[in-house]
Structures are given as C-alpha cells and as structure tokens.
Amino acid sequence: xxxxxxxxxxxxxxxxxxxxxxxxxxxxxxxxxxxxxxxxxxxxxxxxxxxxxxxxxxxxxxxxxxxxxxxxxxxxxxxxxxxxxxxxxxxxxxxxxxxxxxxxxxxxxxxxxxxxxxxxxxxxxxxxxxxxxxxxxxxxxxxxxxxxxxxxxxxxxxxxxxxxxxxxxxxxxxxxxxxxxxxxxxxxxxxxxxxxxxxxxxxxxxxxxxxxxxxxxxx
Numbered sequence: 001x002x003x004x005x006x007x008x009x010x011x012x013x014x015x016x017x018x019x020x021x022x023x024x025x026x027x028x029x030x031x032x033x034x035x036x037x038x039x040x041x042x043x044x045x046x047x048x049x050x051x052x053x054x055x056x057x058x059x060x061x062x063x064x065x066x067x068x069x070x071x072x073x074x075x076x077x078x079x080x081x082x083x084x085x086x087x088x089x090x091x092x093x094x095x096x097x098x099x100x101x102x103x104x105x106x107x108x109x110x111x112x113x114x115x116x117x118x119x120x121x122x123x124x125x126x127x128x129x130x131x132x133x134x135x136x137x138x139x140x141x142x143x144x145x146x147x148x149x150x151x152x153x154x155x156x157x158x159x160x161x162x163x164x165x166x167x168x169x170x171x172x173x174x175x176x177x178x179x180x181x182x183x184x185x186x187x188x189x190x191x192x193x194x195x196x197x198x199x200x201x202x203x204x205x206x207x208x209x210x211x212x213x214x215x216x217x218x219x
Contacts (some may be wrong), residue, residue: 002033002037003030003033003034003037005037005038008034009040013030015027015030024050024052024053027053028052028053028056031044031053031056031057031060032056032057032060035057035060035061035064035066035181036060036063036064039066039179040179041175041176041178041179041180041181041182042057042180042181042182043175043182043184043204044057044182044183044184045184045186045197045200045201046183046184046185046186047186047187047188048186048187048188048189049074049185049187050185053183054070054183054185057181057183058070058181058183060181061180061181066179066180066181067175067178067180067181068180068181068182068183069170069175069180069181069182069183070183070185071170071182071183071184071185072161072184072185073159073161073162073184073185073186073187073193073196073197074161074185074187074193075158075159075160075161076160076161077161077185079161079170079185080160080161080162080163080164080168080169080170081161081162081164081169081170081200082129082130082131082162082163082164082165082166082169083095083096083099083131083156083162083196083199083200083203084096084125084129084130084134085129085130085164085165085166085169086166086169086171086172086173086203087173087203087206089125089126091203091206092125092129093121093122093125095199095202095203096121096125097118097121098198098199098202099152099195099196099198099199100117100148100149100152101195102114102117102118102121102149113147113148116143117144117147117148117149120138120141120143120144120149121149124137129165129166130163130164130165131153131156131157131162131163132157132163134153135150135153135154135157138150138153155192156192156196159192159193162196172200172203172204176204184197184200
C-alpha cells in the first residue's frame, strides 16, 4: 500500500492500537515512503528508545540521497542540541519561557515571581544563550539564588545533550533548509526531557512556517 502524498500533506494522521499490534510497523512504512517519495523535511520524535525506526529512516535517507540526523535528548547518547541558541532572540526567549514554565498563570502571587525572572532573562539573555552560561549568569546574581529558573538551568546542565552552542549543535534551521531526515530520541517518562521535546517541536514548527512564508514571498 502507498500513501496518497497530497492527502498526507493536507491532513493529520493518527495511528492507534494496543501494544504489539503493529503501530511501529505502520509508522515505519509511512516514514519510509515519505523519505523516498518526497523531498519534504521529515522529523520523527520517538517517545521512548526504539531499535527499529532510526535504522529504517537512515537506510531510506541513504537510498534517497538525503541528509540524516540522529539527535538524542538522553544523556551521553549521540547528538547535541542547544535549545535557545538558534533563531531570533525573541523566538529563543519565548522558547525559554515556555520550557521553564514562566508564562503568566493569572495568580498574582505566582506571576509576581515569574515576571521578575522573565525581566531578568530579558536583560541578560542576549549574550547568554547556552545552558552553561545561563547557569553562570544566574549564579552570579544574588537575587536569583533561590529562583526556580536557576534550579531549572542546573537540572538541564546535568544532561550533556543540551550543552551545544550555535557553532556546535544540531541546527533545526539547517535541517529544514536541507529538507533533511531527522530522528529525535526523547523520553516522555522524564518530565524535563518531555518539556524540552515540546520546545523543540515548537521551534521546528515556527522555523518551518518562517521558511514557507519566505519562500512564498520570494516566488
């Protein structure tokens, strides 16, 4: 069976079934066809370690002559990503506020401290967009000593997969421009990694919309 590519591009697809009923096989078949039959960017986010899918995607990309990137958010595995290095400063700040849960809640008591932390990052963020430097800048300010933001950055610093910088890191923007095939290994049992996975999807979506808009205006 083959996918209707036009229908695939215009609609969402959900693969549902009990454990061991073949959802992974169907998803693998879909990924293989999309990689081989189109030149679309492909990003597959695995919620748990998979032995089958990354190899299938790599072989399909190789056969189609396409770039393949493997990025793992699990510590000490291949691939490094810097969550806040890519994109404009405004977009990166939004990703930081989203992943650190600094959006306003409507509760004055909670929002007071969140606004303080947001204001601090707006002032400091431009020159400190990697995890190690964000930890350092927070530690150097006495007002941030007991902040949830410093605790968040310290927790991220433990995971070396997030220690990239703009020069040495997986680039979503570059992958989209190359129409590359990307496999992302996540772990949805880990709340921090789960939250950062959502942040990556947010960045991918925003950059893809920007790329499509720029293409439309230039065509």
